[in-house]
Amino acid sequence: FSVPKEELPLYDLARKMAFSLDEDDELVVKTVKEKRTFLVLDAENDERVSVRLIEMLGSNSFVSVPLVAKDEVVGVIVADNIYSGHTITPERAELLALFANHAGLAIENGESYERLQKEIRERIEAYERLEEMKEREVRTCQLAAIGEMAARVAHEIRNPLVNIGLLARHVLRSFGPEDPRFEKVDTIVGEVMRLERILTDVVDFSKPATPSKMLMDLDAIVDQVTEFVKPQLHERHIQLQRIQTHPLPEIAADPAQIKQALLNIVKNAMEAVERDGTITIATRADGEIVAVDVVDTGAGIVDDVLDNMYDLFYTTKQNGSGLGLAITRKIIEDHHGFLHVHSAPGKGTTFSVQLPVRAESEDIPFVKPPIQGGLQP
Numbered sequence: 398f399s400v401p402k403e404e405l406p407l408y409d410l411a412r413k414m415a416f417s418l419d420e421d422d423e424l425v426v427k428t429v430k431e432k433r434t435f436l437v438l439d440a441e442n443d444e445r446v447s448v449r450l451i452e453m454l455g456s457n458s459f460v461s462v463p464l465v466a467k468d469e470v471v472g473v474i475v476a477d478n479i480y481s482g483h484t485i486t487p488e489r490a491e492l493l494a495l496f497a498n499h500a501g502l503a504i505e506n507g508e509s510y511e512r513l514q515k516e517i518r519e520r521i522e523a524y525e526r527l528e529e530m531k532e533r534e535v536r537t538c539q540l541a542a543i544g545e546m547a548a549r550v551a552h553e554i555r556n557p558l559v560n561i562g563l564l565a566r567h568v569l570r571s572f573g574p575e576d577p578r579f580e581k582v583d584t585i586v587g588e589v590m591r592l593e594r595i596l597t598d599v600v601d602f603s604k605p606a607t608p609s610k611m612l613m614d615l616d617a618i619v620d621q622v623t624e625f626v627k628p629q630l631h632e633r634h635i636q637l638q639r640i641q642t643h644p645l646p647e648i649a650a651d652p653a654q655i656k657q658a659l660l661n662i663v664k665n666a667m668e669a670v671e672r673d674g675t676i677t678i679a680t681r682a683d684g685e686i687v688a689v690d691v692v693d694t695g696a697g698i699v700d701d702v703l704d705n706m707y708d709l710f711y712t713t714k715q716n717g718s719g720l721g722l723a724i725t726r727k728i729i730e731d732h733h734g735f736l737h738v739h740s741a742p743g744k745g746t747t748f749s750v751q752l753p754v755r756a757e758s759e760d761i762p763f764v765k766p767p768i769q770g771g772l773q774p
Contacts, residue, residue, distance in 0.1 A: 422447060429473060437459050440458065459478070460485055558589060561585075562590065566586055610649045612648070613649075622659045638678070642679075645680055645687050650732050654728045662725060665748070666692075669696065674694045674695065697740045734750065736749070
């Protein structure tokens, strides 16, 4: 076991041995300024030694050696012979000076290593920020391309598509379920609705609104989302667990957009969970970060899907548009946050939305998820 430093026998002595560099008469100060070793064999009769230093050491023989790093004195080693009883010879003093030189070199190397490590960390962080900026630039270009396409699609397709849907519904109402044509027309109605949803998703993604930020309670938004999905969860026999350990600090965010992002994640969890499964929604805070974890007991996500799940139009759902998670991530990034997913086949999935608690004017995106841990599937 380790002894607290306060209980070490030399702790109090080391604390008391503090000298100002203006005290030129003190031998320890001379050791620093002259960068040389002083050997004292009879302190009581040595004019170089002050009464104060003698009382501190309680020894009549000692050696004072400078500790040098980068040609600068960073400390002084004072060694006496109280415990050994051996005479401090010039050879022993020289040996201690040699040790001090090695100690100074170790300190210098340690400082150089620390600076090198710091520089490496800074370069890694700069590289990660650059990679993040490149990824966002690519997504911005994709967004611009989709925006142009969406404008054309909305103009050329939406109105005819709405008309087709209205006519198909009108025709469907004229048939009874027993009519052999009913199923075919019903399929047309369903496909029109699917195309309308895809078109809406494309437009939402290509022309997202700038967040209208205000101070808001994230827990309150989470509670609104859980209340909204409760009927659907009840219908599917899915259990909902809500965990709130401590009140969260207010954040500057757009309540409507954050609610949309969380709703998208919870709906994904609902689709992943089979009957009698469980969805857990937990909120937590760590310093200047708040997070919402959505954990499901579904089948999990395979690596290939994890690698592509944010790609535009990528979907594994029969009726999906492949834009839901892309929209969700863009909302979180527009709030300078981070969307992290942890999943394994057969073990469920955790989506973690992490948002900063900072002034609305700050514009510093996260490069990596700042909160590790949280709920696991």
